[in-house]
Amino acid sequence: MKRRHFIQTSxxxxxxxxxxxxxxxxxSKKTTKHITIxxxxxxxxxxxxxxxxxxxxxxxxxxxxxxxxxxKIRKENPNTLLLDAGDIFQGTPYFNFYxxxxxxxxxxxxxxxxxxxxxHDFDNSVEGLYKQLPHAKFDFxxxxxxxxxxxxNGHVKPYKVFIKDTIKIGVFGLGIELQGLVDPKMYKETxxxxxIEIAQDMSRILKEEEKCDLIxxxxxxxxxxxxxxxxSDLILASKTKNIDLIIGGHTHTFLDxxxxxxxxxxxxxxxxxxxxxxxxxxxIDFYFDDAKNVTNKGVSITV
Amino acid sequence: MKxxxxxxxxxxxxxxxxxxxxxxxxxxxTLIPIDEKIDSKKEIEDFVAPFKAQVESEMNKALSYTPxxxxxxxxxxxSTLGNFMADLCYQKANPIFNAxxxxxxxxxxxxxxxxxxxxxKGGITNLHAxxxxxxxxxxxxxxxxxxxxxxxxxxxxxxxxxxxxxKQVKLTLEKNGYxxxxxxxxxxxxxxxxxxxxxxxxxxxxxxxxxxxPISLFKTDYKFRNAIIDYLKETDTVTVRxxxxxxxxx
Numbered sequence: 001m002k003r004r005h006f007i008q009t010s011x012x013x014x015x016x017x018x019x020x021x022x023x024x025x026x027x028s029k030k031t032t033k034h035i036t037i038x039x040x041x042x043x044x045x046x047x048x049x050x051x052x053x054x055x056x057x058x059x060x061x062x063x064x065x066x067x068x069x070x071x072k073i074r075k076e077n078p079n080t081l082l083l084d085a086g087d088i089f090q091g092t093p094y095f096n097f098y099x100x101x102x103x104x105x106x107x108x109x110x111x112x113x114x115x116x117x118x119x120h121d122f123d124n125s126v127e128g129l130y131k132q133l134p135h136a137k138f139d140f141x142x143x144x145x146x147x148x149x150x151x152x153n154g155h156v157k158p159y160k161v162f163i164k165d166t167i168k169i170g171v172f173g174l175g176i177e178l179q180g181l182v183d184p185k186m187y188k189e190t191x192x193x194x195x196i197e198i199a200q201d202m203s204r205i206l207k208e209e210e211k212c213d214l215i216x217x218x219x220x221x222x223x224x225x226x227x228x229x230x231x232s233d234l235i236l237a238s239k240t241k242n243i244d245l246i247i248g249g250h251t252h253t254f255l256d257x258x259x260x261x262x263x264x265x266x267x268x269x270x271x272x273x274x275x276x277x278x279x280x281x282x283x284i285d286f287y288f289d290d291a292k293n294v295t296n297k298g299v300s301i302t303v
Numbered sequence: 304m305k306x307x308x309x310x311x312x313x314x315x316x317x318x319x320x321x322x323x324x325x326x327x328x329x330x331x332x333t334l335i336p337i338d339e340k341i342d343s344k345k346e347i348e349d350f351v352a353p354f355k356a357q358v359e360s361e362m363n364k365a366l367s368y369t370p371x372x373x374x375x376x377x378x379x380x381x382s383t384l385g386n387f388m389a390d391l392c393y394q395k396a397n398p399i400f401n402a403x404x405x406x407x408x409x410x411x412x413x414x415x416x417x418x419x420x421x422x423x424k425g426g427i428t429n430l431h432a433x434x435x436x437x438x439x440x441x442x443x444x445x446x447x448x449x450x451x452x453x454x455x456x457x458x459x460x461x462x463x464x465x466x467x468x469x470k471q472v473k474l475t476l477e478k479n480g481y482x483x484x485x486x487x488x489x490x491x492x493x494x495x496x497x498x499x500x501x502x503x504x505x506x507x508x509x510x511x512x513x514x515x516x517p518i519s520l521f522k523t524d525y526k527f528r529n530a531i532i533d534y535l536k537e538t539d540t541v542t543v544r545x546x547x548x549x550x551x552x553x
Contacts, residue, residue, distance in 0.1 A: 093358050102351070244330075279336065279337060281335045285332075288326060288327055290325065299330060
């Protein structure tokens with residue numbers, strides 16, 4: 001009896017030692033961490049691919065294909081986030097018939113992690129959006145829309161922190177000014193707050209309080225405008241700090257590759273947008289290493 | 304025991320160290336086109352299938368009938384499809400405007416480029432309405448001064464395109480000049496005019512700058528496409544013809 005007890009203990013001890021040894025080994029060998037960000041914007045209720053006789057984008061897009069792609073990438077790297085930069089609604093009869101239910105259910109099946117709110121997501125008013133929220137198994141993030149006096153109060157978060165392979169990823173959302181763009185009857189008492197000021201608050205909170213390793217802004221402000229006073233993703237990138245990636249929307253801008261912009265303190269920010277209608281998916285891979293293994297201070301950017 | 308505590312502390316510091324010592328070293332960005340090279344996931348297609356069937360059956364349901372082809376290019380300065388769209392919008396929007404303001408719309412005007420598809424002879428379906436007006440434009444009424452109305456007329460004369468106009472308009476291009484009447488009356492320079500158009504054009508779309516900054520702006524809250532669908536639902540057979548509302552003098 002006593003002997004048996006001893007054996008059990010020693011086995012446990014051996015197991016512990018082995019585990020310890022393994023984890024030590026993996027710690028010293030594999031120090032890099034890999035985060036993949038996948039993103040869409042302005043999908044506008046496009047569920048099926050464009051018809052093969054379409055004049056501009058024949059046979060492009062389709063959410064069932066996007067599902068295959070996302071699944072494959074998640075298999076290769078489980079540390080993947082799938083994000084959307086708004087205008088999920090409006091553009092095909094699916095929206096007119098079902099009010100966005102199908103879009104949200106499909107995005108949930110694809111395991112979207114978060115989305116921000118675009119101007120067209122107000123097309124059935126704040127009530128219309130609220131009604132579809134139970135169908136979305138992902139979070140809506142918007143830091144500069146104050147929904148306090150609307151039915152959406154408490155249902156939209158300013159930001160969310162995701163932890164993937166110990167890397168803390170802070171994601172916050174920004175929306176476009178609604179006045180003049182959306183009928184006030186639709187957005188009701190939604191208050192639009194200055195996106196630059198809010199972005200500065202958000203990036204400070206995510207960097208200093210939440211200690212995030214990676215900060216991503218989901219923006220529906222638009223890539224850039226002829227009127228340089230109109231706030232855009234390029235302006236946002238240059239006037240803020242600590243944001244690593246801005247995933248944009250609204251202007252349906254097809255970028256071949258992310259734009260690298262110098263921020264307020266001269267560090268690089270990536271600004272990306274992948275057109276519209278689910279024709280493309282953007283992919284940004286971030287690689288981290290232990291600071292002690294890093295000799296070169298700069299970040300290598302391949303776009 | 305003391306040794307244990309030291310070990311424990313070391314372990315803790317290692318843990319916290321791990322969190323704060325991660326450094327971003329490399330970023331790669333790629334664009335992935337979604338096309339036929341990627342297989343569709345069956346589970347997703349199966350989910351969509353019943354909704355797709357329902358949408359398609361709704362879309363293909365005939366709402367009305369046209370005995371002729373309705374196109375945007377079958378006249379010189381007018382078209383059957385343009386006349387159809389402008390007249391039906393007037394018919395659907397004027398009661399809304401009248402109920403709220405006690406006034407009547409003088410005429411409707413849209414843009415040639417906004418007619419996005421033709422309608423072939425036969426049944427007219429929801430799908431036709433969606434193809435004709437894929438945008439979410441709303442109908443608005445602008446109040447224009449006589450001066451702005453003159454700008455509008457000059458736009459039409461310069462463009463010489465079959466921009467949709469409702470039947471209250473009679474614009475005739477003559478050898479040296481033109482004649483413009485609304486409800487058989489010349490423009491009264493002391494009056495203002497109510498013109499029905501879309502919010503897109505009111506915002507200066509297609510360079511219709513005369514619609515910008517109107518004396519007053521009335522939003523009907525009525526979508527262009529819904530006006531088309533509602534009109535078709537209550538119309539058994541569409542009757543429309545070229546009536547010379549905008550024409551060259553013969």
